[in-house]
Amino acid sequence: MQIDKIRSEQTDQLFKAILELKDLEECYMFFDDLATMSELQSLAQRLEVAHALRQKKTYDRIQNETGASTATISRVRRCVDYGSGGYNTVLDRLYPELAENNDKK
Numbered sequence: 289m290q291i292d293k294i295r296s297e298q299t300d301q302l303f304k305a306i307l308e309l310k311d312l313e314e315c316y317m318f319f320d321d322l323a324t325m326s327e328l329q330s331l332a333q334r335l336e337v338a339h340a341l342r343q344k345k346t347y348d349r350i351q352n353e354t355g356a357s358t359a360t361i362s363r364v365r366r367c368v369d370y371g372s373g374g375y376n377t378v379l380d381r382l383y384p385e386l387a388e389n390n391d392k393k
Contacts, residue, residue, distance in 0.1 A: 340354065
């Protein structure tokens with residue numbers, strides 16, 4: 289699994305720090321200091337692509353709506369379908385109504 293390749297004390301510290309954030313404003317402040325605008329936009333775009341894929345949108349529609357390349361969409365698709373389950377965990381919590389629909393299929 290790829291997740292084992294990123295495990296380290298530094299990564300643990302980062303994830304623990306993220307878990308300490310209390311609200312959106314704290315997230316904005318922390319990530320403003322931590323990452324570049326481009327890095328944040330890329331992460332946000334990938335999450336939106338994953339959401340669109342779970343809504344069964346086509347690659348063309350996702351590309352038009354998010355600006356993501358087909359390579360990014362394909363990579364996110366692999367993670368949604370065969371990854372560690374992180375996208376699905378988060379998206380199930382953000383959009384429980386979609387989680388119920390995906391469970392029925």
